[in-house]
Amino acid sequence: MKRFLPLLALLALVISIQLLTQWTGTTYYLTQLTMSGYYAVVIIGLCLLMGYAGQISLGHAGFFAIGGYMSAMLTTRNLISFQNQDWVVLLDKFGLLAARQDLYGEAILAFQPWLAALIAIVLAGTIALIIGIPVLKLKGHYLAMATLGFGIIVYRVFLASEIFGEADGISGVPGFPLLPGVIVTGSFGARVGNYYIAWTLVIVAMVMLINLINSRVGRALRAIHGAEEAANAMGIDTARYKLKTFVLSAVLAAVAGVFLTHYNGGIGPSEAGVMKSVRYVALVAVGGMANLWGALIMGVTLNFLSLRGFFGSYDDAVFGAILIVIMLFAPEGLLRLNLAAKLKKLFSGGSRK
């Protein structure tokens, strides 16, 4: 299986990095690598949408935030005062609620993380479906603006809602026990385990997306991207394929949002912000658009640097600048850059179409 050799290499790299940080006593790097892994899931999903199906979304931070905020809200909202109401009793009976104590010893009864995650992800997918139907009829700039509008709405809703903690966001989100002993949590002792959880998710997502782009569906998506009219005439329901891809990438963003929120123990409105969406688009672009590996590599590297504070207070500006530079010099992305030729062309006075 030739297509999976790079994935084995990735797995080896993931393990090597963990061992290296252990030997050098620098396991603190794993925290940012875990977070970068989750962001990478958003980015490769967006890469499928932008690079393969040819549809832009400037609202993907919105889907990430819907995933994160919904699971945060559902797993922290204390239902103890409703515990005698029928619906709470019923949920409890089916094991859908989880009781615990917060930091101050107060008893909390809230949604079980699995159920919360499921609700959050289904909600994000449903919203993607509902807005995707009208919005994906648009093309180019219009699609960009419509998805940007969606992202702004989501941001404002989270910022303005008391139930989502307004400007403070939601904190105190409990760990997410995926399996017995496998818990998505930011607690100090679980650092190595959580690094592996995140990168398992990345690898699983990569396997599925690599399979997809090499399948009948992937061919159909590339055909739509290249010549939509002819694709339709060959029997491809172009509107449906675009919509399904949009929903799939929104779901991946929401899954990442759920995981990262449990890992961080909370989520704030900046995760829903437009600058986050721009960052995701910039990272897909810098990775080479129709290049899952490029999106993954650039996404992890640049997010890691950003999380380490490498860009200082210019953080958002850096990603904006990356987008501009890529569009000017290397629309095919950095990893396929033939810089010398591009520069020559640019300075010979030629202009791009």
Add this chain to the structure above:
Amino acid sequence: MTILEINNLNKSFGGLQAVQDVGFGVEEHRIKAVIGPNGAGKTTLFNLISGTLPFDSGSVVFKGEELRGLKPYQIAERGMARTYQNIKLFPGMSALENVMVGRHTRSRAGFVAGMLNLPATGREEAEIRGKAMELLGLLEIEHLADIEAGSLAFGQQRAVEFARALAAEPAMLLLDEPAAGLNMNETAEVARLISKIRDLGITVLLVEHDMSLVMDISDEIVVLSFGQKIAEDLPAAIQQNQEVIEIYLGGGDD
């Protein structure tokens, strides 16, 4: 048996009546040609039949079913495939992949099957690839399989587009000026190929503004001029038709 029945078809673009009250039928397993000078409305007629453009009035009945309101992909699913006057291949995909896309209506794997790459999906992929290679072989371009479609020579691109349409194993094939831009040898080649396709049991509706190609291979010919049908007959009779001769000799618009 009539496989395609067109009645009183009308289409205007603003003030221009591109197709006016056109009607004719196409018999199964035949080659029918639509000829006429440039701008006669031939491509527009194809766009109406294949669902690319909606028509203003009239009807198109394919295999007993009215096509009005169906999207192009739905018409393709019903067994109609087409090629374009100005070739529309999928850029950035190899010749083989282009033809594999043509197999879309004959295969099933969806998003979930694609992501999981189930054994059945793998078998289907192999079938798609095999069939596509077979068609590249039929068109004698199997050596071009892995070359990016956009970088092929013009005649080769036409062949790939042909193979892509055939990959759907259509009941009916619409060919819009398949010989446009080809030299005489290549045109003769295309003529042989179209006859071969008919012999495979596929009905062919062919648009051409060059009479030489169609006279030899067509079973019947419809002549369009300024959006209207002015004649419909056997090739020999069309060749003798005074009005047709006048259009072709007198029109001289290209």
